[in-house]
Amino acid sequence: MAFSATLETTSNGIAxxxxxxxxxxxxxxxxxxxxxxxxxxxxxxxxxxxxxLEYMASAGLRVLIFAKQKMGSSVDIYMVGTQExxxxxxxxxxxxxxxxxxxxxxxxxxxxV
Numbered sequence: 001m002a003f004s005a006t007l008e009t010t011s012n013g014i015a016x017x018x019x020x021x022x023x024x025x026x027x028x029x030x031x032x033x034x035x036x037x038x039x040x041x042x043x044x045x046x047x048x049x050x051x052x053l054e055y056m057a058s059a060g061l062r063v064l065i066f067a068k069q070k071m072g073s074s075v076d077i078y079m080v081g082t083q084e085x086x087x088x089x090x091x092x093x094x095x096x097x098x099x100x101x102x103x104x105x106x107x108x109x110x111x112x113v
Contacts, residue, residue: 001054003027005034012111013044019053023060023086031060035067045110046071051081056089064090068098080105 003021010016015038023031038046046067068077077099082090090096102109 003030005031007034007037009038009041009043013042014047014111015039015041015043015045016047016049018049021053022055023053023063024055024057025059028057028059028063031063032066035063035070039067039070043071043075045076045078047078047080047105047110049080049105050083050086053083053086056086058089060086061089061093061095064095064099076100078102078110 001021003019003023005020006018008016008018017031017034017038019031021027035046048064064077071077078101079090079099080102081104082101087096087101090099090101100109
C-alpha cells in the first residue's frame with residue numbers, strides 16, 4: 001500500500017497527522033514534511049493517527065525522533081491506534097517512553113490537558 005500523510009490542525013492547538021500505508025526510507029521525507037508543516041503552526045499537541053499505518057522502517061522512527069526534537073519538550077506527542085508491527089519497532093527502541101500511546105482518540109486526554 002502506498003504511503004500518504006495528511007495534516008489537520010484545530011483551533012485549539014492540536015496538529016493531527018494521519019498516516020496510511022508503509023513508511024520506509026522512500027516515504028519518510030513525506031512524513032517529515034508534514035511534521036515540519038505541523039511544527040510551523042506551533043501546536044500544543046501533535047497527534048499521530050496510526051491506525052492505517054501498516055509498516056514503519058527505521059527511517060520512519062528517525063522522523064518520529066525528529067518530530068520530538070522539532071516540537072520541543074513542551075509539546076506532547078500522542079500516537080493513536082498504532083498497529084502491531086510499527087508498535088513493535090517503537091517499543092524495541094524505547095521510543096514508547098517518549099510519547100503517549102492510545103488505542104483510540106481520546107479528546108479528554110488530548111485536548112483538555
